[in-house]
Amino acid sequence: MKAKKPTAKQKAKPKKGDDPKRVQAILQRLAEAYPKAECALHHRNAWELMVATILSAQCTDVRVNMVTPGLFAKYPTPQDFAAVTPEVLAPDIRSTGFFNNKAKSIVGAARKLLADFGGKVPKTMDELLTIPGVARKTASVVLGTAFGLSEGVVVDTHVMRISQRLDLTRHSEAGKIEQDLMRILPRTEWINFSHRIIWHGRQVCIARKPLCAKCNLEDICYSKDKVK
Numbered sequence: 001m002k003a004k005k006p007t008a009k010q011k012a013k014p015k016k017g018d019d020p021k022r023v024q025a026i027l028q029r030l031a032e033a034y035p036k037a038e039c040a041l042h043h044r045n046a047w048e049l050m051v052a053t054i055l056s057a058q059c060t061d062v063r064v065n066m067v068t069p070g071l072f073a074k075y076p077t078p079q080d081f082a083a084v085t086p087e088v089l090a091p092d093i094r095s096t097g098f099f100n101n102k103a104k105s106i107v108g109a110a111r112k113l114l115a116d117f118g119g120k121v122p123k124t125m126d127e128l129l130t131i132p133g134v135a136r137k138t139a140s141v142v143l144g145t146a147f148g149l150s151e152g153v154v155v156d157t158h159v160m161r162i163s164q165r166l167d168l169t170r171h172s173e174a175g176k177i178e179q180d181l182m183r184i185l186p187r188t189e190w191i192n193f194s195h196r197i198i199w200h201g202r203q204v205c206i207a208r209k210p211l212c213a214k215c216n217l218e219d220i221c222y223s224k225d226k227v228k
Contacts, residue, residue: 017222018168023184023185027186027189029217031196037199039195040065041061053141055068058098067092067095075089079114082113086100113131116130137154137155139151140152144190152190153178156198158205160177161201162200162201165223167222168180168184210226212228213228
């Protein structure tokens with residue numbers, strides 16, 4: 001008895017995760033789904049965005065946005081933050097968690113800005129990385145959102161999870177994931193990609209039970225934990 005020939009559908013194999021056409025399709029569909037995606041942290045300038053991003057570590061953006069209006073009313077400028085001690089600032093940010101460390105970072109950042117940058121947030125990655133509490137993620141957020149500069153890809157928990165599900169990376173470390181994304185994404189898309197993926201992660205591709213039936217990437221997603 002002859003074996004049946006595989007159908008065209010059976011023969012078809014999924015494209016490699018970083019196939020340029022597939023990557024472009026992902027970018028296009030994200031743009032269609034989230035054309036106005038932007039940073040969820042409320043801010044009026046680069047300094048406020050830096051502080052909000054430091055506060056967002058291990059904390060939701062919703063909680064940070066509840067804290068920052070009162071915080072910035074009490075301390076309107078970097079000079080005001082630099083004038084207090086971390087011990088004084090800590091109670092004002094207690095609800096964001098890890099408040100002692102965050103207070104040290106924010107006061108240190110304010111003093112660094114005044115000492116080395118004339119009180120203004122610098123516009124280069126190298127300079128930003130010298131500021132207390134600022135690692136690549138925070139620096140990329142500030143550069144991309146406040147200044148429109150594509151110097152890196154913001155990799156938060158949503159970007160990490162969804163990039164893995166979409167097979168855009170096989171790594172689990174944020175730094176290596178960022179390098180993979182910088183390699184396969186057009187530089188012009190670095191900022192928007194992160195904003196859109198974060199929105200997608202909050203609304204559709206949630207961590208424990210992704211809403212795959214509502215996802216416009218479902219047919220080009222290779223995730224093993226799809227929910228049918």
